Amino acid sequence: MIRTSLLTATMLTCAAGAHAQETLTVGGYGGSFETLMKELIIPQFEEEHDVTIAFVPGNSTENLARLQAQKSAQELDVVILDDGPMYQADALGFCAPLEESEVKGELYDLAKISDNATGIGFVATGFAYNTEWFEREGWEPPSSWEDLTDEKYSGILSIPPISNTYGLHTLVMMARMNGGGEEDIDPGFTAMADEVAPNVLVFEPSSGRMSELFQSEEIAVSIWGSGRVKSLADTGFPATFAYPEEGAVALMLAACPVVDSNVPEVSQQFIDYLLDPEIQVRIADAMGAGPVNKNSELPPELAESLPYGDKIDDLLAVDWDVINPARQEWTARFAREVER
Incomplete structure (x- = not known):
């Protein structure tokens, strides 16, 4: 009797082990993005692929540092970062090659970061402004990067420091705008220090604090992301995003499969899942990130405010291969010359 019970228990244990679910560990943003993933995206993928997803929250800097710290034994199987840190992660060899798939053929060219990493959502960097304040003053919406130098914004403008994208x-x-660019950044520092900084109330890195500055009417205008503006407007605040006529700059949410994953097939499947047209709409609605899949169809209220459709053609890209090696030096210089 005892032997029979032991044999039965052993057989059940072996059967359970044979059907044990794989675990996919995904590193991505915390806050509202983590909520989106856990409530609207992860459950469906887990059910369809018979896998458990462990989500590790952290900002891009934290998850890039996690990849570096775990270089010899990676914990993450998929990582989601801003495009700048993703270029670094790829250059450092943390991203495995992406497998070809039908859904990747549906992406905008701008979303194709490399053979190892892909954009999963577009955010535009441009103007956020208080529409009621502008109407009160009889001002036209900001329309050019040069507007940052307009004296009427003195003391009511905020821009994040360059530690923020x-x-x-x-x-x-x-x-x-002043004859330079990534490889000749001096004109940018001169313009920021001499013409823009005098208008700036505070170089604010925190999105939460930026929202508070708008809501307390300490500022009327800022440089911010289209997704952040959507989140603020969703609270009922009269915030609107304006695209500069020279072009808004693309900030991409990006993903890559991590090297040496013990679930490489599932990692590839999860990235393709994030690129699915329907999932792209969920990301747009919850995160304010325009779809990178050309076949995604946004409802009118989202299409109006987010990078989508024809607006994608007007987004500008920056050269991260030039920026990343110089960024630490630029950040120290910015604090010394512009934020002083």
């Missing part, structure tokens, strides 16, 4: 985009655009 929105601030970095601003520096690059001011360099381009």
Whole structure:
């Protein structure tokens, strides 16, 4: 009797082991993105692929550092980062090659970061402004990067520092507007220090604090992301995003399969899942990131505010291969010369 019970228990244990679910570990943004993933995206994938997903929250800097710290034994199977850090992760050899698939053939060219990494959502860097304030003053919406130098914005303008991607985009655009660019950044520093900084109330890195500055009417305008503006407007605040006539800069949410994953097939499947037209709409609705899949169809209220359709053609890209090696030096210089 005892032997029979032991044999039965052993058989059940072996059967359970044979059907044990694989675990896919995904590193991505915390906050609202983590909520989106856990409520609207992960459950369906787990059910369809008989897999368990462990989500590791962290900002791009934290998850890039996690990849570096775990170089010899990676914990993550898929990582989701801003495009700048993703270029670094790819250059450092942390991203495995992407497998060809039908859905990858549906992407905008701008979303194709490399053979190892892909964009999963577009955010535009441009102007956020308080529509009621502008109407009160009789002002036209901001329409050019040069508007940052307009004295009427003195003391009511905020821009993130260049440790934040929105601030970095601003520096690059001011360099381009003044005859330079990524490889000649000096004109950008001069313009920021002499013409833009005098208008800036605070170089604010925190998105939460930026929202508070708008809501308390300490600022009327900022350089920010289209997704952040959507989130603020969703609270009922009269915030609108404006695309500069020279072009808004693309900030991409990006994903790559991590090297040496023990579930490489599932990692590839999960990235393709994120690129599916329907999932792209969910990401757009929850995160304010325009779809990278040309076949995604947004409802009118989202299509109006997010990078989508014809707006994609007007987005500008920055050269991360030039920026990343210089970024630490630029950040120290920005604090010294512009934020002083």
